[in-house]
Amino acid sequence: MSRPASPSRGFTGLHMLAVMFAFFGVIIAVNITMAVFANTSWTGFVVRNSYVAGLEFNDKTQAAREQAALNWTSSVAIADGRVTFTVHDADGKQVALSEGTASLRRPVSDAEDTLVTLSPDAKGGLSADIQLRDGSWIIETNAIAADATPWHEATRVLLREGTTK
Missing domain, CATH: 1.20.5 (Single alpha-helices involved in coiled-coils or other helix-helix interfaces)
Known part of the structure; x- marks a missing residue:
C-alpha cells in the first residue's frame, strides 16, 4: 500500500x-x-524668537533704507588667515571704520559658527585673524564708521585654500 x-x-x-x-x-x-x-x-533654526523678529522688522527695514541711501559699498576678503572688511563711499573713497564684528557661519550648520571682533587697521578698514576651513560661508558684518554711521552687510563667500572666491 x-x-x-x-x-x-x-x-x-x-x-x-x-x-x-x-x-x-x-x-x-x-x-x-x-x-x-x-x-x-x-x-532649520533661523531666529530665536519669530515674534520678536516680526516686531523688529519695520526697524530693520528702515535701517536698511537709510543704509542704501548712503550709496556706500562694502567688501570682505579672506586671505592668509585674516578677514578684512572695507567700506567705500559713493565717490569711491574709503570710509574710516572705528569698530565692528563679523559673524561667520556655514549655510547649513551651526557647528562652526564663530564671532570675531574686528579691529581698525592702518588703511581705515577692519580686520581680524581667523582660521576657516574651505567651503561656503556666510559672513555677517556689523561696523561703525568714524562718524558713528552704522553699517550692516551679509555676504556669502566660497573659500578655497584660504582665500575668498
Missing part, C-alpha cells in the same frame, strides 16, 4: 503573519532611520 501524497497546505496564517511582520518591520526601520537623520542634521 502506498501512501497518498500530502496535499499542499498553501498560504497559511503563519505565512500571513510573516508577511505582516516584514511589511511593518520595513516601515518602522525606515521611520527610525529618518528620525535619526533628522536629529543629526540641520535644525
